[in-house]
Amino acid sequence: MLMTTIVLIFDLIVNNYLLFHIIVEFFAISILFTLFTITWNARNHLSNKYLLFVGIGGLFIGILDLLHTLTYKGMDIIPSDIYFANQFWIATRLFESLIILSGFLFVAKRIKIRVSWLLVIYSVITAAIILSILYLKIFPVCFIENVGQTPFKIYSEYVIIAILLSALGVLKWKEHYFEKEIHQLILWSIIFAIISEFCFTLYVENYDFINKVGHVFKIISFYLLYKANIQSGFKKPLETFFRDLKISEEKNKEYNKELEKQIATKNRFFSILSHDLRNPFTVLMGFTEYLLDNHEKLNDDERKKYIKIIYETSDETFRLLENLLSWSRTQTNTTNYNPVEFDIREILDECNELISSQAALKDIAIIRDYSSAMVRADMDMVKTVVRNLLSNAVKFTHKSGIVRIATIPGPEFLKITISDTGVGIAAEKLESLFQLNINHSTKGTADETGTGLGLILSAEFIKINKGQLQIVSEINKGSSFSFTLPLIN
Numbered sequence: 052m053l054m055t056t057i058v059l060i061f062d063l064i065v066n067n068y069l070l071f072h073i074i075v076e077f078f079a080i081s082i083l084f085t086l087f088t089i090t091w092n093a094r095n096h097l098s099n100k101y102l103l104f105v106g107i108g109g110l111f112i113g114i115l116d117l118l119h120t121l122t123y124k125g126m127d128i129i130p131s132d133i134y135f136a137n138q139f140w141i142a143t144r145l146f147e148s149l150i151i152l153s154g155f156l157f158v159a160k161r162i163k164i165r166v167s168w169l170l171v172i173y174s175v176i177t178a179a180i181i182l183s184i185l186y187l188k189i190f191p192v193c194f195i196e197n198v199g200q201t202p203f204k205i206y207s208e209y210v211i212i213a214i215l216l217s218a219l220g221v222l223k224w225k226e227h228y229f230e231k232e233i234h235q236l237i238l239w240s241i242i243f244a245i246i247s248e249f250c251f252t253l254y255v256e257n258y259d260f261i262n263k264v265g266h267v268f269k270i271i272s273f274y275l276l277y278k279a280n281i282q283s284g285f286k287k288p289l290e291t292f293f294r295d296l297k298i299s300e301e302k303n304k305e306y307n308k309e310l311e312k313q314i315a316t317k318n319r320f321f322s323i324l325s326h327d328l329r330n331p332f333t334v335l336m337g338f339t340e341y342l343l344d345n346h347e348k349l350n351d352d353e354r355k356k357y358i359k360i361i362y363e364t365s366d367e368t369f370r371l372l373e374n375l376l377s378w379s380r381t382q383t384n385t386t387n388y389n390p391v392e393f394d395i396r397e398i399l400d401e402c403n404e405l406i407s408s409q410a411a412l413k414d415i416a417i418i419r420d421y422s423s424a425m426v427r428a429d430m431d432m433v434k435t436v437v438r439n440l441l442s443n444a445v446k447f448t449h450k451s452g453i454v455r456i457a458t459i460p461g462p463e464f465l466k467i468t469i470s471d472t473g474v475g476i477a478a479e480k481l482e483s484l485f486q487l488n489i490n491h492s493t494k495g496t497a498d499e500t501g502t503g504l505g506l507i508l509s510a511e512f513i514k515i516n517k518g519q520l521q522i523v524s525e526i527n528k529g530s531s532f533s534f535t536l537p538l539i540n
Contacts, residue, residue, distance in 0.1 A: 069125045075266045076120040079273040083113035086280050094166050101228075102280070103164055104154035108147070111173040115143040115180060124257055135184055137193035137200070137257070141207045142180045144248065148214040151241070155221040158228050199255040208252040215245045236279035243272035388515055389429050392539050395465060396423045398430065399456055402437040410445045410454065417441075421458040424465050425539035432512040433536065439505035440469045440532045447530070448473035464518070465538045470531035476524040509534075 090106020121128045122135035129135065157164065183190040193204035219241055226234050250265030338357050346354065399421055410417050426433075444454045452472045459466040513520045513534045524530035 069123070071263070072123060072266060073120060075270055076116055078270060080113045080116050080120070082273050082277045083109040083116065085109075086276075087113070089280075100157040100164055101154035103166070103169070104150055104157065105280070107166060107169045108150040108173055111177045112143060112147045112150070114177060115139055115146065118181065118185075119143060129185070133188065133192070134194035134196075134257075137204060138184045138190045139180075140251070141193055141204055141211075142184065142190065144211050145207065145214075146176060146180070148211050148218065148244075152214055152218040152221065155218055155225060158225050194257070200252075205252050208248050212245050212248050215241050215248070233279050236275050240272050240275035240279060243268050243275065247272060388432075390427050390516070391430060392425055392427050393430055394423050395426050395433075395458060395467065395536070396421060398434050398437055399458075399467075402434065402441050403456065405438060406441045406445055409442065413445065413448070414451045415445055415448050416453050417445075418453060418455040421456055421467075424458055424460055426465050426536040427539055428516040428518075428536045429512075432516060436509040436512050436534065437467070437469070439509045440534075443506065444469050444471040444473065444530070444532075447471065460538060461535075463538055464535040466533055466535050468531055468533040470529060472529040475526040475528055475530055476522070477526060478524075481522060481524065 086106050087109035090102060090109070094103065094107075116139075119136050119139035120126070122131075122139060124134065124136065180190075191203040192201050193207075194200055219238065222229075222234070222238060222241070229237065247265045247268035250261050250268060254262040254265070256262070338361050342349070342354065342357055342361075349357075399419070403417055403419065407417065441454070441456070448454055448471045454469070454471045457468045457470070459468070510520050517537055518535040521533045522530065523533075
């Protein structure tokens with residue numbers, strides 16, 4: 052069948068080119084009118100603006116192509132000394148290429164395209180082309196007998212090629228708005244249209260061989276257009292005509308997942324507020340009430356014991372409240388980021404002093420394996436990070452264990468590592484460690500309570516300070532938390 056068609060086309064080209072030209076043009080016109088019919092009936096449901104632009108434009112391009120066919124020399128339907136067919140060719144192809152480019156540019160725009168306005172615009176342009184060629188005869192001459200194509204005609208072909216090349220670039224840019232198969236068909240349709248236009252820059256007579264070759268490439272171009280927009284449209288209408296709806300559905304799924312995550316985060320946040328803040332205040336109120344009622348009955352050691360419990364509970368609650376407020380500011384983008392140059396040793400020494408009493412209660416040795424190094428970061432944020440990581444290390448280390456603070460300078464960043472010989476973290480829990488919506492709070496080795504918020508906040512602060520956080524951990528052998536800060540050389 053294919054070979055028969057090729058032989059028939061070759062025979063027509065050699066022996067009856069006028070008939071071949073009519074067949075080529077009517078083949079293209081039938082595709083354009085069919086494309087318009089499909090688009091018109093689906094116009095209220097189309098979200099892909101390319102299909103709307105090209106589909107509605109198919110009617111008007113088809114009308115102009117019909118006039119190009121009827122005015123072709125040898126048809127003698129509209130006799131004239133002017134080569135109207137060449138003028139219609141240039142005007143039609145220029146109009147068509149601009150429609151294709153506009154369709155790609157507007158493919159994903161959320162503005163509502165009124166079909167009535169497209170009809171008006173296309174009608175005005177089509178009427179202007181017909182009037183300028185057939186009646187007013189002001190359209191530039193494109194072909195002169197015994198001379199060939201005019202410079203206007205040749206330059207216009209190159210302009211059309213440039214527009215089609217631009218359309219290819221935009222198509223590549225927005226390829227995700229098309230099904231892969233349809234994208235390839237449209238792409239090759241435009242490529243063959245460009246080759247066809249180039250052929251039409253080379254002929255001297257309308258019946259030249261290169262002119263005939265150009266029409267062969269036009270057949271291929273419109274056949275691919277048929278495959279992309281009509282055949283695929285019937286076979287896979289949802290994929291072709293409602294591609295944007297699928298994209299929108301996928302985006303909604305992503306949005307719903309994010310919404311669920313935010314709701315879970317909110318619930319976890321309020322759980323911390325209602326439980327982890329309420330419990331320490333219950334302790335504070337209970338012991339202060341007991342002291343008020345029994346202060347005369349208690350001896351100094353007993354009073355000191357209860358005051359110490361109140362102080363430690365207050366200190367822990369204050370840190371939790373600080374973390375909550377700091378974390379809420381990071382979520383609302385109201386955190387003040389004030390990077391300055393400072394010696395990391397000062398921060399490490401200060402945090403070590405703050406945690407030393409907590410470590411002493413468990414007879415934990417804190418080894419300081421660091422030296423002076425100038426970094427650039429927000430001091431308050433770094434202090435919060437070190438304090439939280441150091442506090443966690445002590446919390447999850449057994450009595451008489453070891454916590455080490457070390458620094459390793461690199462070419463651009465300083466690596467700060469806080470490691471311990473504690474309980475370690477299971478591999479399956481590492482991934483969810485920084486998610487607030489998952490409750491990963493674990494009691495310390497001396498039944499210390501916590502929320503896990505300090506670690507989440509630390510990760511946020513390190514990210515703000517252009518650093519990275521790494522965790523290495525093994526059950527019953529300990530954990531190592533490392534983060535980097537920009538180093539000042």
